[in-house]
Amino acid sequence: MRRPENAARLFDSAKEKPVRRKPGGAGSDQPAARARAERLPESDAAAQARASTDPVQIGSVISEEGRRIERPRRERPEVPEGAELVREVNNRFIFRTNNTYFIERPREERFIIDAREVYYEELPRSRQREVVVRPDGTRIVTIRNRWGDVVRRVKILPDDREIVLVYVEDDYYDEVLEWRDPGLDLPPLDLDIPVRDYILDAEWVEDPEDYYTFLDQPPVEQVERTYSLDEVRRSARIRDKVRRIDLDIINFEFGSAQIPESEIGKLEGVAGAMQRLLKENPGETFLIEGHTDAVGAEVANLALSDQRAEAVATALTNVFDIAPENMETQGYGEQYLKVETQGPERENRRVAIRRITPLVAPVASSE
Numbered sequence: 001m002r003r004p005e006n007a008a009r010l011f012d013s014a015k016e017k018p019v020r021r022k023p024g025g026a027g028s029d030q031p032a033a034r035a036r037a038e039r040l041p042e043s044d045a046a047a048q049a050r051a052s053t054d055p056v057q058i059g060s061v062i063s064e065e066g067r068r069i070e071r072p073r074r075e076r077p078e079v080p081e082g083a084e085l086v087r088e089v090n091n092r093f094i095f096r097t098n099n100t101y102f103i104e105r106p107r108e109e110r111f112i113i114d115a116r117e118v119y120y121e122e123l124p125r126s127r128q129r130e131v132v133v134r135p136d137g138t139r140i141v142t143i144r145n146r147w148g149d150v151v152r153r154v155k156i157l158p159d160d161r162e163i164v165l166v167y168v169e170d171d172y173y174d175e176v177l178e179w180r181d182p183g184l185d186l187p188p189l190d191l192d193i194p195v196r197d198y199i200l201d202a203e204w205v206e207d208p209e210d211y212y213t214f215l216d217q218p219p220v221e222q223v224e225r226t227y228s229l230d231e232v233r234r235s236a237r238i239r240d241k242v243r244r245i246d247l248d249i250i251n252f253e254f255g256s257a258q259i260p261e262s263e264i265g266k267l268e269g270v271a272g273a274m275q276r277l278l279k280e281n282p283g284e285t286f287l288i289e290g291h292t293d294a295v296g297a298e299v300a301n302l303a304l305s306d307q308r309a310e311a312v313a314t315a316l317t318n319v320f321d322i323a324p325e326n327m328e329t330q331g332y333g334e335q336y337l338k339v340e341t342q343g344p345e346r347e348n349r350r351v352a353i354r355r356i357t358p359l360v361a362p363v364a365s366s367e
Contacts, residue, residue, distance in 0.1 A: 010198070011189055012236035012336040016100060040193065040220060044358040047219040047241075048226075058167060058362070061141045061154040066121030066129050083179050089303040097179050102234060103302045103331055104148075110314065110324040111140055127151075140325045142166075147179070149230035155282065155325060163283045165325060166360045168228045182227060183237025191220060202249045202270070211273035215355045217243055223358055232287065232359050233330045239287070245270060245353045246338070250312065252349060255296075257307035264315055270353060271320035277355070278326060286322075287356045288313045290331035293348035294341070298333060306331025312351045328356075 009015050041047035083097040092105040112118050117133040126146035133139050137158040145151050153166035191198060200214045219241040232238050249266045250259060277284050290309030292301040309329040316322040339345045 006340045008337045008340045010195065011240045013183060013240050015336050016236055041218045041222065044218045045363045047223045047358050048363050058164060060162060061143065061152055064123055066123045069120050069122050071120055072128060087299065089299065092303055092306060094299055094302060098181060100335060101298060101302050103306050105306065110317065149228050151228050153325065164361050165283055165285055166229050167226055167362060169226065179234065181235045182231055183235040186237055189221060189240050193220065198243050200245045202245060202247045205269060208269035208272055211245065211270045212276050214243060214245060215273050215277060219358050226362060227359050229328055229360055232356055233328065238359060239354060241359060242354045242356055247351045247353065248347055250351055252308055257304060257311050259311050259315055264319055267315060267320065271316055271322060274322050275320065283361055284326055284355065284357045285360055286327050287354045288327055288329045289352040291336060291348060291350050291352065292334050293345045294334040294337060295344050302331055302333035305333045308351055
């Protein structure tokens with residue numbers, strides 16, 4: 001893979017605006033060599049190796065009694081400390097936190113299409129449980145904390161077998177109540193593998209098997225704990241732990257989030273890899289990222305990139321039958337340029353895919 005002469009920094013976390021770290025944080029005094037010594041795990045299980053050898057005990061997601069409530073309002077009831085609600089764009093909320101903009105929107109819309117029933121329950125500790133019942137009886141159960149962050153998601157099959165998609169241990173519930181980047185506790189990532197083994201450009205893929213081989217690779221460094229889905233969406237440093245496919249073969253029209261019909265077939269290779277991985281482990285979770293170039297207003301680009309990520313996820317479901325609960329989408333606008341330019345640039349108008357399973361769920365839950 002040839003990188004352009006004006007290529008931006010490799011890691012998205014290195015492209016972010018400086019953030020003031022709290023005194024005593026691990027990222028302020030922990031040497032980069034510490035990260036180097038622990039990276040390149042040989043498997044997801046090795047990446048999640050803990051000091052304790054005790055296996056994670058995951059109770060049933062429906063064992064906790066809840067109180068049935070009406071569907072929650074779309075408006076966020078409160079904004080966490082350190083975050084500012086800037087505006088609403090196309091039913092998406094734009095926040096400013098840690099010197100950057102971040103977009104949120106109702107993410108259950110893809111889940112409830114063709115659902116037989118959808119209901120909500122109130123749980124202790126200001127949490128909510130959403131249950132989507134599919135026509136075949138499969139239930140998708142999601143638990144969110146007081147800010148709406150996803151801390152548990154499970155697929156319950158008709159035979160009552162539970163497949164864990166997202167799991168945060170109870171010890172960390174309090175930590176994810178605030179919008180704090182857990183990546184601030186980590187030293188800079190120092191990659192010791194070729195760039196082509198860390199970022200796969202779809203335009204250079206000749207054999208569709210390459211998509212599967214690439215996505216099946218473990219994280220490039222240790223995973224300290226399982227993170228909430230929203231911690232991963234907000235933290236570039238945590239996302240940098242897993243490899244990335246740049247779908248630069250999908251060409252969106254300027255200012256449009258619609259995928260031309262002629263472009264959908266280009267998703268077949270990566271969709272086949274996702275299908276194969278899901279057959280091996282139905283608990284896989286993929287993050288679909290949307291990016292834009294730097295032309296236009298930053299907030300508008302953020303909304304556009306989010307719509308493009310959603311369009312790719314919808315196509316993967318409608319055309320290639322990838323279950324919506326196995327995909328999370330997030331737009332990042334112009335924050336993480338691939339080519340360092342403020343002008344029009346096709347390589348910056350891209351959608352990317354990461355397999356984030358080892359970041360959000362214990363490996364043992366899929367075995």
